[in-house]
Amino acid sequence: MEAINQSRFKELKATGQLPSPKGVALALLNLMQQEDVTIQSIAHVVQTDPALSGRLIKFANSLHFNTRRPIASVSEAVMMIGLPMVRQLVLGFSVLSDHRNGKCNAFNYQQFWSCSLATAIANQALSAQAKTSSEETFTCGLLSGIGRLTLATLFPDKYATVLSTAAGAPPDELNRLEQEQFDTDHNELAAALLKEWGFPLILIETIYHHENPEKGDFQAGSRAYTLVHSLSLSRSLANLCIADEGSRRALLPGLYVLGARLGIDAEALMTLSDHVVSEWQQWGKILDVPTQELPSFAEMAASLPPLVEVAGSEASGKTDQAELPLRILIVDDDKAVSNYLQKLLASHGHTVFSAADGQEGLEKVIEYNPQLVISDWVMPNMDGIAFCKSLRTTRGGRELYFIILTALADEDRLVEAFEAGVDDYLVKPFSVKVLMARLRAGQRLTQLKEEISREREEVRRIASELAVTNRRLQRLALTDPLTLLPNRRYGMDSLEQEWEAAKNSARPLTCMLIDLDRFKQINDTYGHDTGDVALKQAAKILKNAARTQDIVSRIGGEEFMVICPDTQLKEGAQYAELIRRTFEDSLINAGADRVKINVSIGVAQYNPTMPHFSALIKAADDALYQAKLNGRNKVVACTSVTSR
Structure with a gap:
């Protein structure tokens, strides 16, 4: 893990604006540093803050502890939770209470804390299921995005510009823009802050790498591997919790892949996710954090379309592979050209949609999920090159076959087009024969991608079944058959x-x-x-x-x-x-x-x-x-x- 430049962190710390505990929380953290601290003295200070008292008692009574009788007093809650976890919870709750709003107009503070809360609850649930016995996983999830909150607090105007520029881009692009602007990024800042607050190194590394676990190079099956992939899955589940109905459809399949890496099959993941949503809604009321109602995950999964849509003629075996019907999006501000292409392609059995410019094209891609795009280069609002670049930053957009229409075919323009992510081009005016030849190339590549997609899905299914079997065998080998406790x-x-x-x-x-x-x-x-x-x-x-x-x-x-x-x-x-x-x-x-x-x-x-x-x-x-x-x-x- 690359550490943040210490001199840079000292500069930021010297501003006095870094997120930090205050009031009762600060008094508690100072008290817990004393060697002779007692549970009674901790409980006495906690009781001076009724809101904090209620939150700790709620946490002690949560299902993660499976308590036989309800915890009713602060001292019992502190004893049940343990001093290390009390310290981390106090820290997390304090930062949440003191940073509910801010001056960065592109940073949605309420949504940030709603997502962070869902991440915390999911991470704690996954930790309990994986038996990683890490007491800080709730707070680890709650503070996993603290670096972004820090940048929004320190540089509200500049960070608003960065967030607007990186909208829809993958995390690596946001990190790159942050490094250019601030000489650090949100992951480095999160790591530095958690180190400052005394978090264990393994959890600091977990938060630093959770957006891209593969870069952490953790050994499969190790505790670090489980922690970082659990937090990655927790963040994905939290993003689904706060998403609108249309966006959930795109997010749900990715959860199954992340779950399989942890040995969690689809049915178990849906059960766990429903529990997380219920806990998230309860905690949201306690912490005054917004949540929303969601259908059960079984209902959401049932509403998903098949992985690959197949035309009826293909299913009957009558369609030649080279003539696979496609879902095609035409993007052109010239209505005459757009209408001509729609009629031509529809006559060959394709399903065709249209948009007048790149901005509308992005919306139609989300709505209709096309397999191939034919776009004009020069258009108002967003031209064809900008449209292609935007598509290539999204998961679904990277898979599309993109043909661009251009009036000029000089070498520099073609190089620019291919560097932007274009797959092929047509020079206007074009012949129908050339258009159909280019289209067949797109059909072959699209069909190959769909075959690979089906094979991947089969591999994921087999991997999920193997993960379940391996977990059962491991559980049997390490479980006492009479008491069902570990042996x-x-x-x-x-x-x-x-x-x-x-x-x-x-x-x-x-x-x-x-x-x-x-x-x-x-x-x-x-x-x-x-x-x-x-x-x-x-x-x-x-x-x-x-x-x-x-x-x-x-x-x-x-x-x-x-x-x-x-x-x-x-x-x-x-x-x-x-x-x-x-x-x-x-x-x-x-x-x-x-x-x-x-x-x-x-x-x-x-x-x-x-x-x-x-x-x-x-x-x-x-x-x-x-x-x-x-x-x-x-x-x-x-x-x-x-x-x-």
């Missing part, structure tokens, strides 16, 4: 990964081992069926209690492990006590009886002196042993452990 193998692999992350970034890591008290007695008294019910109930309690960054697994018998990234020992012990009390309040059915389940929990924190991640498990196991010796139904942290 010992998954738990140990995850602990090793989090161990390496903690060691490399000096971030805290806590691990707890949980053992069901007197489980053998339950089996002996009520039978193994009741024992299985007890294990399933324990798994459900742990899953419901887990925070978004936690990793819960069954590691054997009646023993479970919970990995808590970015968690200090004191916070981990508080969390363990919350789990213990939840078990203490729970009963399971054992025939006519109701049986109470108690647990003993050992908690340990990563220490740089530990030689291997197994040392962390050993410390938690010693703490668990001490809890058993002390009478069971207790939480013991490693600092009070006496080794066996």
